[in-house]
Amino acid sequence: MLTNRLVLENLKHRPIRTLLSALAIGVQVTMVLTLVGLSRGTLQEMANRSRGVGADIIVRPPGSVAISFSGNMSEGILNFVRKEIPHVAMATATLVEPLGAFDSMTGIDLPEFSALSGGFKYLAGGPFAGPDDMLIDEVYARTHKAKVGDKIDLKGREWRVSGIVESGKLARMFVAIDTLRPISANTGKISSVYIRLDAPANEAVTLSTLREKLPRYEVYSIEQMMSLFSAENVPLLAQFIRVVEGLGVFIGFLVVFLSMYTAVLERTREIGVLKALGASPAYILNILLRETAVLSIVGTIIGIAFTYGSRYLINTFVTSMTQVIVPDWWPIAAAISLIGSLVGALYPGLKAAQQDAIEALAYD
Amino acid sequence: MTNGTVSAGPGSNGKHTGPIIEIRNLRKVYKQGDVDVTALRGVDLDIEPGEFVAVVGPSGSGKSTLFHILGGLTPPSSGEIHIDGRDLLAMKESERTELRRTGVGFVFQKYNLLPTLTARDNIAIAKHIAGRPIETDLWFQEVLDLLGISGRLDHKPRAMSGGEQQRVAIARSIVNHPAILLADEPTGNLDTENSNAVLGILRDLNHRLKQTILMITHNPEAAAFADRIITMRDGRVVVA
Numbered sequence: 001m002l003t004n005r006l007v008l009e010n011l012k013h014r015p016i017r018t019l020l021s022a023l024a025i026g027v028q029v030t031m032v033l034t035l036v037g038l039s040r041g042t043l044q045e046m047a048n049r050s051r052g053v054g055a056d057i058i059v060r061p062p063g064s065v066a067i068s069f070s071g072n073m074s075e076g077i078l079n080f081v082r083k084e085i086p087h088v089a090m091a092t093a094t095l096v097e098p099l100g101a102f103d104s105m106t107g108i109d110l111p112e113f114s115a116l117s118g119g120f121k122y123l124a125g126g127p128f129a130g131p132d133d134m135l136i137d138e139v140y141a142r143t144h145k146a147k148v149g150d151k152i153d154l155k156g157r158e159w160r161v162s163g164i165v166e167s168g169k170l171a172r173m174f175v176a177i178d179t180l181r182p183i184s185a186n187t188g189k190i191s192s193v194y195i196r197l198d199a200p201a202n203e204a205v206t207l208s209t210l211r212e213k214l215p216r217y218e219v220y221s222i223e224q225m226m227s228l229f230s231a232e233n234v235p236l237l238a239q240f241i242r243v244v245e246g247l248g249v250f251i252g253f254l255v256v257f258l259s260m261y262t263a264v265l266e267r268t269r270e271i272g273v274l275k276a277l278g279a280s281p282a283y284i285l286n287i288l289l290r291e292t293a294v295l296s297i298v299g300t301i302i303g304i305a306f307t308y309g310s311r312y313l314i315n316t317f318v319t320s321m322t323q324v325i326v327p328d329w330w331p332i333a334a335a336i337s338l339i340g341s342l343v344g345a346l347y348p349g350l351k352a353a354q355q356d357a358i359e360a361l362a363y364d
Numbered sequence: 365m366t367n368g369t370v371s372a373g374p375g376s377n378g379k380h381t382g383p384i385i386e387i388r389n390l391r392k393v394y395k396q397g398d399v400d401v402t403a404l405r406g407v408d409l410d411i412e413p414g415e416f417v418a419v420v421g422p423s424g425s426g427k428s429t430l431f432h433i434l435g436g437l438t439p440p441s442s443g444e445i446h447i448d449g450r451d452l453l454a455m456k457e458s459e460r461t462e463l464r465r466t467g468v469g470f471v472f473q474k475y476n477l478l479p480t481l482t483a484r485d486n487i488a489i490a491k492h493i494a495g496r497p498i499e500t501d502l503w504f505q506e507v508l509d510l511l512g513i514s515g516r517l518d519h520k521p522r523a524m525s526g527g528e529q530q531r532v533a534i535a536r537s538i539v540n541h542p543a544i545l546l547a548d549e550p551t552g553n554l555d556t557e558n559s560n561a562v563l564g565i566l567r568d569l570n571h572r573l574k575q576t577i578l579m580i581t582h583n584p585e586a587a588a589f590a591d592r593i594i595t596m597r598d599g600r601v602v603v604a
Binding site for chain 2: 002003005006009010012013269270272273274275276277278279280283357358361
């Protein structure tokens, strides 16, 4: 109780130092939670849009990464599926042309795609009227302040926005697949085949048939596909998150190291007094580590609060991405900040604990 | 302030008979870079329980070194030194830490209170470090009354005068009933009025509680408050 009071009074004694240390710890917590929330939110959003297609099964090129919709295979696969696989009620192909980290334009056969997905809901404009027409979803329109009739320059071609559609169906930008193929040097190629079955009960047998007849291809049910939308399945993203976690530990370490190193220097005489009163090295180390733990806890709370701010900013201004709050990561972020902080406090703490009492008492 | 009726506190562990401090041929050599500096050159000294002794001498005479060895802040190099029957020469660092907890109390020139704690907590932390309950007992309440700081216990050092801070430091130094109280220039930062008050308190503690006190001072008037004056020069006791 008395030790806790000393710890809190020490922190209150230098409010600016305490606040800055907690803020710096908070920033690294925000960094970790924002990155995780961003990757999860964006992937979830992609998954939901994928489900919005209304297909039961997806066929992807051999060796392709499930959630990256680009990559290609022969257009003949679509015809093969339609003709050779039983229980296929409807099938359509898409061609995805990546534009950046999370952006892409998707080539579709509009009538087929509409038939499979139940059709777009047009908020403005209408379907393609010419080969250079483009449909954009409401999020893209809002982000880019685009309206029907606008020209959008992408992949060296000027596209005309013919319609703005409700979000939730596969992509944010749709063009005619026949127009996109030559532009992306993918003549005769497709990225995915979306299959609607005649009855959901035939899913297992159809999956089995597809895997048997297309052994090298990636074949997923839509549920399997959904489960693959996690950071672990995005190339480099999992490693990237690990790197940011490591940075979090390092920043926590640096911040607390500097903060505690200063605190120990500042309190040399007080540490000498505690030693003169018979405080053991463990007693002094205990006080400094408790201070660090409090800084880390306060920093974590600040960091979590900041993620609500970053979510607002990202979801408002960077609408190609979606950030979600990730409470299941709060304990992990807290552990990262605590580990970094405690390691950072260790050297200054040990230095304080081993200080010579006579020299410390003579310190001005 | 001096009219209290404080009962004698346990200044010694009561098991040891004879001088509470026994020093024979005590030497202390410091290493300063590659050079050996001899601070104490064979000190012989006996202090009886309940004595109030002033240690005087010029700077560099070894007063502070003797004080630091008696307080367990630094080990002696050779000779014999016993406090209340405990052999300081044989003590390890952890045992000297234990000695500081309950065997000796310190009063410093600069008070050395923890600035973030109230007077009450500054006193309580000495008990906490010693592993004792931090509540104020009847005996100690009488000591606080004697020191005249009962009404100032919830103030932090910055809100207290130098004289008040030194009284809190004195309270802290005796709260664990140490065998000896070591006061290093306790009036060095105080004006005459506060100096006399603090010295009067030390004398009262000595008389009423039979508290053994060693006080380093440069001031002959302060030394006059003690029962005995010891003079040191060049690392030796020259007048005991």
